[in-house]
Every structure is written in C-alpha cells, then in structure tokens.
Amino acid sequence: MRYHYDVPGDDFSRAGHASSEIKKTLQRLGVPADVIKRTAVAMYEAEINMVVHAGGGKADVTIENHAITIVMSDTGPGIENLDLAMQDGYSTAPELVRELGFGAGMGLPNMRRNSDELSIRTAPGEGTTVTMVIRIPEARGAAE
Numbered sequence: 001m002r003y004h005y006d007v008p009g010d011d012f013s014r015a016g017h018a019s020s021e022i023k024k025t026l027q028r029l030g031v032p033a034d035v036i037k038r039t040a041v042a043m044y045e046a047e048i049n050m051v052v053h054a055g056g057g058k059a060d061v062t063i064e065n066h067a068i069t070i071v072m073s074d075t076g077p078g079i080e081n082l083d084l085a086m087q088d089g090y091s092t093a094p095e096l097v098r099e100l101g102f103g104a105g106m107g108l109p110n111m112r113r114n115s116d117e118l119s120i121r122t123a124p125g126e127g128t129t130v131t132m133v134i135r136i137p138e139a140r141g142a143a144e
C-alpha cells in the first residue's frame with residue numbers, strides 16, 4: 001500500500017497531519033503498537049522539519065508486510081552540515097518557532113533512534129530527502 005501527502009509549509013496548525021493519518025492506518029491494520037509509535041514519532045519529526053525549515057514538501061509512505069518505508073522530500077534550503085544537524089540539541093530554528101514549542105534540536109536524533117534505517121540526501125540549495133525504514137517483526141506464533 002502506498003500513501004502520498006503534500007505537507008503544507010506555512011501552516012503550523014496542520015503540521016503533523018500526514019503522520020497522524022499514517023498512525024491511524026497502521027492501527028487499522030493491526031501493526032504492533034511499538035512499531036506504530038516509532039513510525040509516528042519518526043514521521044512526525046520529519047514532517048515538522050519540513051514545515052519549520054523547508055517550506056513544506058511531500059511524504060510518500062509504503063506499507064508492506066515486513067516494513068514501513070517513509071520518504072519525505074522537500075525543495076527547501078538543504079542542510080549545510082549534516083553531522084552537526086544530527087547532534088542532540090542542535091537547531092537553527094528561529095526564536096518565534098521555539099516559542100511555539102518546536103526547535104529543541106532533537107528531531108533528527110529522534111528520527112535516527114526510532115527508525116531501523118535512516119538515510120538523508122541533502123545539499124545546500126537543493127533540498128532534502130529523508131528516507132526511513134521501520135521494520136515490522138513477524139508476529140510470534142503466526143507460523144504455528
């Protein structure tokens with residue numbers, strides 16, 4: 001199953017819409033709760049980053065029996081120093097955004113922690129594409 005969402009860049013009130021839709025879909029499918037939680041957290045952080053740092057973008061999610069693959073791509077400013085951006089607490093979010101409760105600098109570290117695979121393609125001026133894979137373990141006893 002494939003799902004596509006456009007992530008609006010200017011609307012904080014709608015930020016998180018795509019990840020919450022995917023969460024509901026996974027719940028309907030009966031995916032294990034810890035997998036749903038990790039997927040929702042990882043995707044939410046990527047979605048917020050698009051809104052805060054990139055002026056929006058798009059999300060493509062593929063759900064298969066054994067894995068959830070999330071591809072988040074934007075045409076924003078890109079990330080200049082990815083190693084630095086991956087560090088806990090590093091943020092370039094402006095003060096106004098911090099006052100809204102975003103910009104703690106934990107988004108990328110949380111994405112790494114909650115996904116089984118994370119790859120980021122980015123270059124200054126060329127946007128950012130984040131790909132995350134969350135594996136779905138086989139249900140215990142399913143083969144019995």
Ligand SMILES: Nc1ncnc2c1ncn2[C@@H]1O[C@H](COP(=O)(O)OP(=O)(O)O)[C@@H](O)[C@H]1O
Pocket residue numbers: 045049050052053054074076077078079085086090091092093102103104105106107108109128
């Ligand atoms: N999609 C993106 N486009 C441009 N820059 C980004 C993007 N995602 C992350 N960044 C950069 O990486 C930094 C760290 O991201 P993150 O860990 O999510 O922290 P925060 O969003 O709280 O600033 C951001 O402050 C920003 O400079």
Ligand SMILES: [Mg+2]
Pocket residue numbers: 045048049103105106107108
């Ligand atoms: Mg963030």
